[in-house]
Amino acid sequence: MSEARFSAPSALVDQLTECARTRSDRVALIAPEGASTYADLLESSGRVAGALLGGQLDMKATRVATLVPPGSSWTATALGVWRAGGVLVPLPLTAPAPELGQVLGDSQPEVVIAADELVRDVAGPASDNRVVVRRVGELLATEAPAHLPVIPPNRDALMLYTSGTTGRPKGVVHTHGGLASQVGSLHKAWGWRKDDHVLLVLPLHHVHGIVNVLVCALAAGARCTIHPKFESTAVWEALANDNLTLFMAVPTIYARLADEHARADAATGKSWAAGARRLRLHVSGSAALPVQLHERWEELTGHRLLERYGMTEIGMALSSLVDGGRWPGHVGWPLPYVEVRVTDDGGSVLSAGEAGELQVRGPLLFREYWRRPEETAEAFTADGWFRTGDEVVEMSRGFRILGRQSVDILKSGGEKVSALEVEEMLRTHPEIAECAVVGVPDEEWGERICAAVVAGPGHTPDPTALRAWARKQLSPWKVPREIRAVTELPRNALGKVVKPRVRGLFG
Numbered sequence: 227m228s229e230a231r232f233s234a235p236s237a238l239v240d241q242l243t244e245c246a247r248t249r250s251d252r253v254a255l256i257a258p259e260g261a262s263t264y265a266d267l268l269e270s271s272g273r274v275a276g277a278l279l280g281g282q283l284d285m286k287a288t289r290v291a292t293l294v295p296p297g298s299s300w301t302a303t304a305l306g307v308w309r310a311g312g313v314l315v316p317l318p319l320t321a322p323a324p325e326l327g328q329v330l331g332d333s334q335p336e337v338v339i340a341a342d343e344l345v346r347d348v349a350g351p352a353s354d355n356r357v358v359v360r361r362v363g364e365l366l367a368t369e370a371p372a373h374l375p376v377i378p379p380n381r382d383a384l385m386l387y388t389s390g391t392t393g394r395p396k397g398v399v400h401t402h403g404g405l406a407s408q409v410g411s412l413h414k415a416w417g418w419r420k421d422d423h424v425l426l427v428l429p430l431h432h433v434h435g436i437v438n439v440l441v442c443a444l445a446a447g448a449r450c451t452i453h454p455k456f457e458s459t460a461v462w463e464a465l466a467n468d469n470l471t472l473f474m475a476v477p478t479i480y481a482r483l484a485d486e487h488a489r490a491d492a493a494t495g496k497s498w499a500a501g502a503r504r505l506r507l508h509v510s511g512s513a514a515l516p517v518q519l520h521e522r523w524e525e526l527t528g529h530r531l532l533e534r535y536g537m538t539e540i541g542m543a544l545s546s547l548v549d550g551g552r553w554p555g556h557v558g559w560p561l562p563y564v565e566v567r568v569t570d571d572g573g574s575v576l577s578a579g580e581a582g583e584l585q586v587r588g589p590l591l592f593r594e595y596w597r598r599p600e601e602t603a604e605a606f607t608a609d610g611w612f613r614t615g616d617e618v619v620e621m622s623r624g625f626r627i628l629g630r631q632s633v634d635i636l637k638s639g640g641e642k643v644s645a646l647e648v649e650e651m652l653r654t655h656p657e658i659a660e661c662a663v664v665g666v667p668d669e670e671w672g673e674r675i676c677a678a679v680v681a682g683p684g685h686t687p688d689p690t691a692l693r694a695w696a697r698k699q700l701s702p703w704k705v706p707r708e709i710r711a712v713t714e715l716p717r718n719a720l721g722k723v724v725k726p727r728v729r730g731l732f733g
């Protein structure tokens with residue numbers, strides 16, 4: 227299946243700055259720091275760019291890591307990095323020091339920009355990796371330079387870390403042209419317009435929050451209200467009172483909202499649902515949306531959720547339609563500028579109705595896994611298709627996502643987790659001899675991360691203490707929610723751990 231090829235005419239940063247200039251006195255952001263217009267954003271991002279350049283003409287794709295909560299400072303920082311010619315590496319806010327250190331060590335940024343209250347969190351990992359820490363407030367107080375560099379579309383813009391089946395998380399590098407294509411595709415498919423008003427409640431270390439919500443809004447000249455952390459009552463109040471037109475979230479958030487609504491008194495529930503009904507579109511993605519939840523949301527708000535499928539490496543690939551087909555259990559059809567095909571294990575292209583791996587091609591794709599040429603090459607077929615590793619089938623009502631081909635890639639609350647990475651870390655604990663990590667189906671999280679551990683001789687590890695220890699090593703979503711001690715792991719005749727049987731150990 228194909229759609230006309232497309233080449234982004236410009237760099238993302240040009241799209242954003244040109245749009246901001248034409249919308250200058252209009253409100254762009256409503257954030258904890260207050261409301262800011264597009265002119266404010268141009269001014270503040272210019273200051274950040276000036277501070278980063280420090281007299282140089284162009285950062286020439288130097289990496290700049292950030293540890294800044296979602297808000298207007300985050301946005302000024304991102305746009306400032308791009309306007310200075312740098313590459314943005316947004317760090318997850320809740321990652322513990324060892325993970326921050328790994329990302330800084332791998333991405334080798336020149337500087338990490340931190341919010342005042344987060345400087346302490348990143349100071350150790352930054353000094354271990356000889357990275358300078360600068361406070362965002364200091365950058366925002368600098369003079370903006372008279373001239374900023376011209377950024378070519380093939381310049382790297384964004385690096386996001388993602389877990390895979392091998393090794394440590396990899397840096398996924400997107401260019402300005404690739405991101406402009408992602409934005410162009412979603413603008414066209416979802417009919418983004420300047421009178422849109424979207425609510426951002428997602429973290430800003432993923433494509434979902436950064437591109438689909440914030441950058442799409444800013445490149446459309448629309449408005450974005452930012453809640454730095456998801457909180458279900460606050461979201462319902464915003465849906466009821468803030469004149470929003472769009473809402474985008476992961477299934478776990480829709481499940482939590484539905485539960486919150488069930489707890490509310492009748493009058494409050496009625497006003498929340500009426501507010502949600504007034505939006506023009508509610509979008510779900512990043513993980514499988516259970517059919518029951520799709521139906522529950524429709525009952526509650528009158529909206530059929532628009533489901534779409536994407537991946538850190540490719541942006542969005544499949545989407546149900548704004549005007550037309552939206553079927554529970556289906557994620558729609560290829561988005562503009564995206565080509566897809568389904569292949570069997572031998573690489574032969576399959577027809578509609580046949581299940582196989584989804585492969586994707588188009589100008590939206592990432593450029594490389596940062597400094598990992600072999601893994602980058604392996605991720606593509608010889609003729610340039612990206613292998614998603616997702617099993618899909620095309621049906622008359624659109625594509626269905628059947629699951630990951632690897633049992634070791636898990637999704638919890640929209641966050642991707644590598645079972646192998648968690649196992650590797652657990653094995654470093656002195657009381658653990660062996661372990662196996664699995665994803666167990668869960669109504670709230672999609673998959674719940676669970677670990678079966680075999681104690682080393684003479685040890686009786688305490689699951690609560692193990693979790694507390696794991697929290698210091700791993701991001702919160704990677705920490706097994708349940709840890710069970712077993713005498714041995716289920717293995718097949720070849721001695722390989724049988725993951726479905728491990729899953730059976732957890733109710």
Ligand code: MCA
Nearest residue numbers: 428432433434456478512536537538638639640641702703
């Ligand atoms: C937090 N916790 C989690 C998760 N998040 N546990 C498992 N999975 C998670 N995802 C832990 C906390 O550390 C805490 O642990 C407990 O759960 C409850 O914390 P709480 O404050 O209630 O959680 P939260 O902070 O409200 O987070 C839940 C969340 C969040 C809002 C669903 O995880 C989230 O924003 N997820 C979206 C991530 C996302 O944007 N993914 C897109 C990537 P304890 O109880 O032990 O203290 S995919 C992508 O970008 C592609 C391109 C695509 O297709 O979109």
Ligand code: AMP
Nearest residue numbers: 511512513514534535536537538627642
């Ligand atoms: P990430 O690399 O974190 O961006 O996660 C991408 C993965 O999330 C995909 O490869 C899919 O396995 C999964 N995913 C994304 N959107 C959907 C969806 N709508 N339905 C089911 N799975 C999805």
